[in-house]
Each structure stands twice: as C-alpha cells, then as structure tokens.
Amino acid sequence: MAEQFSYNEKGHLLFGGLDTIDLAKKYGTPLFVYDVEKIRENARAFVETFQKHGIKAQVAYASKAFSSIAMVQVAKQENLSLDVVSQGELYTALQAGFPVDKIHFHGNNKSLEELRMAIESKIGCIVIDNFHEMVLLESLLAEYDATMDVLIRVTPGIEAHTHDYILTGNEDSKFGFDLTNGQADKAIQQLLAKERIHLKGLHCHIGSQIFETDGFMMAVERLFEKLAEWSKSYQFTAEVLNLGGGFGIRYTSEDEPLPLEKYVESLIEKVSSQTNKYNMVFPEIWIEPGRSIVGDACITLYSIGSIKEIPNVRKYVAVDGGMTDNLRPALYQAKYEAVVANKAQQPSDEEVSIAGKCCESGDMLIWDIMLPEVEANDILAVFSTGAYGYSMANHYNRFAKPAVVFVEKGKDQLVVKRESYQDLVTNDLSYEEE
Numbered sequence: 001m002a003e004q005f006s007y008n009e010k011g012h013l014l015f016g017g018l019d020t021i022d023l024a025k026k027y028g029t030p031l032f033v034y035d036v037e038k039i040r041e042n043a044r045a046f047v048e049t050f051q052k053h054g055i056k057a058q059v060a061y062a063s064k065a066f067s068s069i070a071m072v073q074v075a076k077q078e079n080l081s082l083d084v085v086s087q088g089e090l091y092t093a094l095q096a097g098f099p100v101d102k103i104h105f106h107g108n109n110k111s112l113e114e115l116r117m118a119i120e121s122k123i124g125c126i127v128i129d130n131f132h133e134m135v136l137l138e139s140l141l142a143e144y145d146a147t148m149d150v151l152i153r154v155t156p157g158i159e160a161h162t163h164d165y166i167l168t169g170n171e172d173s174k175f176g177f178d179l180t181n182g183q184a185d186k187a188i189q190q191l192l193a194k195e196r197i198h199l200k201g202l203h204c205h206i207g208s209q210i211f212e213t214d215g216f217m218m219a220v221e222r223l224f225e226k227l228a229e230w231s232k233s234y235q236f237t238a239e240v241l242n243l244g245g246g247f248g249i250r251y252t253s254e255d256e257p258l259p260l261e262k263y264v265e266s267l268i269e270k271v272s273s274q275t276n277k278y279n280m281v282f283p284e285i286w287i288e289p290g291r292s293i294v295g296d297a298c299i300t301l302y303s304i305g306s307i308k309e310i311p312n313v314r315k316y317v318a319v320d321g322g323m324t325d326n327l328r329p330a331l332y333q334a335k336y337e338a339v340v341a342n343k344a345q346q347p348s349d350e351e352v353s354i355a356g357k358c359c360e361s362g363d364m365l366i367w368d369i370m371l372p373e374v375e376a377n378d379i380l381a382v383f384s385t386g387a388y389g390y391s392m393a394n395h396y397n398r399f400a401k402p403a404v405v406f407v408e409k410g411k412d413q414l415v416v417k418r419e420s421y422q423d424l425v426t427n428d429l430s431y432e433e434e
C-alpha cells in the first residue's frame with residue numbers, strides 16, 4: 001500500500017527489502033514483483049488462527065487469484081490446501097508437486113476431461129456444482145471403479161458486494177444449488193444415494209472483496225437451518241463446512257479491511273454457536289482465500305512513456321502495460337494507488353491519470369492520482385496487484401505477458417518468464433492460398 005511504502009537513500013521505492021529500480025532494470029517492465037514473506041504472513045494469519053482455537057480446518061488457497069508453479073509451491077510450503085477451477089489450474093498444481101489429497105476442484109461446468117483428470121490424479125475433493133456434473137462424475141467413477149469425496153456447493157441467497165451485502169429471495173447465480181427453492185434438497189438426496197460418492201459437507205461462497213463479517217454470519221445461519229432439516233429428513237451430518245473466500249484487502253486508502261484473523265474468529269464463533277443451537281457435531285471448517293493471500297503482496301512496475309497534457313482537462317501518463325496485465329480497472333472500475341518508484345521521496349503535487357497502451361479508451365489503470373512530476377522512463381509502481389492481475393492477463397493487441405519475480409530474504413528470483421513474441425505466435429499456423 002502506498003501509505004506504507006519505504007525507500008532507500010537514492011529515493012528508490014523498496015519492496016520486500018529490494019530496490020525496485022534495480023528489479024526493473026534487471027527484469028524489464030511491466031513486472032510483477034511478489035513479496036513472498038507477505039504471502040506467508042497472510043497465509044499464516046488464517047492457518048494460525050484456526051490452530052490457536054484448536055479448530056480442525058483447511059485453508060485452501062484459491063489459485064485463480066494467481067496460479068503459477070512457484071506460487072503453488074509456496075502454498076504447499078505453508079501447508080495450505082488448494083482450490084482449482086480448471087484443468088489448467090489442476091495441471092499447474094500437479095506440476096508443482098502439490099499434495100493431491102489437499103486439492104479441491106471447483107467449477108460450474110466441469111468437463112468430462114476435467115473430472116477424468118481429477119479422478120486419475122486422486123484429488124481430495126470435488127465441489128459438486130450442478131446435476132449434470134453429478135451424472136458425469138457417477139459414470140466416470142464407475143468406469144474407474146473409484147470413489148470420490150465431494151462437497152455440494154449451495155447458494156444461500158446472500159449476495160455480498162464490496163462494501164455491503166444484500167439478501168436475495170431467490171439467488172440468481174450460475175453457481176451451485178439454491179438453498180431455498182428445493183434444488184439443494186434434491187441434490188443432497190441424490191448424492192446421498194450414490195454409492196461411489198461420499199458427501200462430506202457443504203460449500204458456499206458469498207462473494208469477493210468483502211469487508212464485513214455480517215454476510216458470512218448470515219450464510220452460516222442459513223446453512224445450519226438447512227443442516228438441521230437434512231439431519232432429520234436424510235440423517236445427513238456435514239463433516240465439513242467450506243465457507244469460501246472473499247475476504248477483502250486494501251487497494252486504496254478508502255478500503256478498510258478487517259484483520260484476516262477477525263474473519264476466521266467470527267466464522268469459528270458463529271459455527272460454534274450454531275452447532276450448540278442445533279446440538280450438532282462441530283464440523284471441520286474449510287475456507288478458500290485467494291485475494292487476501294496474494295493481493296497486497298505484490299506490486300507491478302511499469303515504465304512511463306508518453307505524456308499527453310490537455311490544458312485544463314487532464315494529463316495522461318502512459319505506461320508500457322495496462323488492461324493486458326491488469327484487467328480489473330476496465331472490468332470492475334477497480335481503484336489502485338501508485339508511486340513513482342525512482343522518485344519515492346518526492347512530494348506528490350500533480351494530479352495525473354495513468355493510461356495503458358492498448359488500443360482502447362477504457363484502458364486506464366488509475367484516474368486522478370497525485371504523483372511527483374513525471375517524465376519518460378520513470379518507473380511507476382502500482383500497489384496490491386497480486387490477485388487477479390497476472391491470472392487475468394491477456395494478449396489483447398498481441399502484448400506479451402509480463403515476467404513475475406518473487407523476492408524473499410533480500411533475494412529476487414524469476415518465477416514466470418516474460419513471454420517472447422515467438423511464444424505469442426507459437427500456436428499460429430500459416431495459411432497458403434490454394
């Protein structure tokens with residue numbers, strides 16, 4: 001975060017203890033730089049809070065936030081579990097040597113091939129999302145003469161948004177089984193009848209970048225209301241409650257996230273009070289944080305190029321990346337803070353807007369930010385870009401994807417190479433006129 005940054009005697013921004021200008025020179029720009037110590041700190045905040053309270057839990061890193069072999073290895077080192085939502089994310093996890101029994105497979109349209117790969121690699125759990133998938137899974141399990149642990153994804157009718165949450169009578173979501181309209185009941189009934197499928201419990205995820213605990217609390221209440229019903233009607237007891245991810249982080253000074261421990265403590269308290277209320281056995285609690293593990297542990301370094309001043313209107317400062325490495329401003333009007341990394345000690349006294357270099361007027365990274373006077377070849381550091389930045393990077397305008405560097409204990413290490421133009425055309429074939 002901008003307000004906490006530090007710099008060295010050259011006035012260069014430090015990140016993970018290293019001079020960001022040295023990193024930009026060594027690896028080029030745009031460059032994602034992750035502070036691995038911060039990733040570990042975030043992961044431990046979750047894991048250790050469960051441990052402190054003696055709760056059996058799994059903290060599954062939602063690898064959609066940033067998936068790479070090195071990142072999955074850090075998740076493994078921190079004893080996390082792993083949430084994957086595609087064959088690509090699963091493949092990455094397998095390549096990274098992640099323990100398969102701690103991999104959970106999500107997705108609202110898992111293909112036969114994806115389910116096949118999940119069964120063949122003997123992953124720990126599949127989160128069942130819909131009736132179609134149940135049929136596919138059952139037939140594949142018969143083919144492999146195998147069994148599979150599953151959770152069922154339910155939508156509790158709570159839709160959480162960034163700063164608030166709303167109750168929706170009938171959740172309009174492409175994910176999971178609705179808790180209120182009978183779909184979840186039907187799915188539970190069917191799953192319990194399937195010999196090769198072991199229903200371990202429930203999953204729900206109410207949204208992302210959530211700053212309060214109220215939405216989570218309401219979700220837990222709803223799950224327990226239904227569990228009480230299902231315990232009577234189907235003699236079903238949940239061994240596991242997966243309460244998803246979505247814990248908010250600070251992108252700008254407007255954001256006021258809770259300490260990560262607070263989310264966990266509230267969940268433990270609520271599950272505890274509900275188990276008492278309904279006289280149930282305390283389930284294992286699983287969570288799936290993505291953003292809150294990697295989001296604030298990364299900056300993106302860009303080189304500044306052209307600067308266009310429109311008198312009395314705006315000064316556009318263009319950088320060598322944009323919506324190809326950070327889609328979030330264009331997609332969600334997401335806000336970020338930044339500093340000029342080689343002028344980190346200088347006062348910020350000019351308002352400018354940071355433009356990307358795509359052929360798209362909406363390719364703006366930051367509107368109206370105060371910076372020192374900038375010139376071409378300055379390095380801009382944008383904070384909190386670790387989640388859904390590289391993972392949503394794309395090839396629009398045939399820009400090559402940036403490199404990713406990890407820093408820890410004063411050392412930097414390249415963990416994802418910068419794409420080459422050869423990489424960009426590697427699947428292209430020529431077409432000869434007949």
Ligand SMILES: Cc1ncc(COP(=O)(O)O)c(C=O)c1O
Nearest residue numbers: 062205208245246288289290291
């Ligand atoms: C099912 C599920 N689990 C976990 C996550 C991770 O969310 P976040 O990165 O906000 O923690 C998401 C994304 O919203 C999700 O859809």
Ligand SMILES: N[C@@H](CCCC[NH3+])C(=O)O
Nearest residue numbers: 064208209328332387388
């Ligand atoms: N990609 C989104 C979050 C999606 C969460 C996954 N269900 C973001 O950048 O905020």
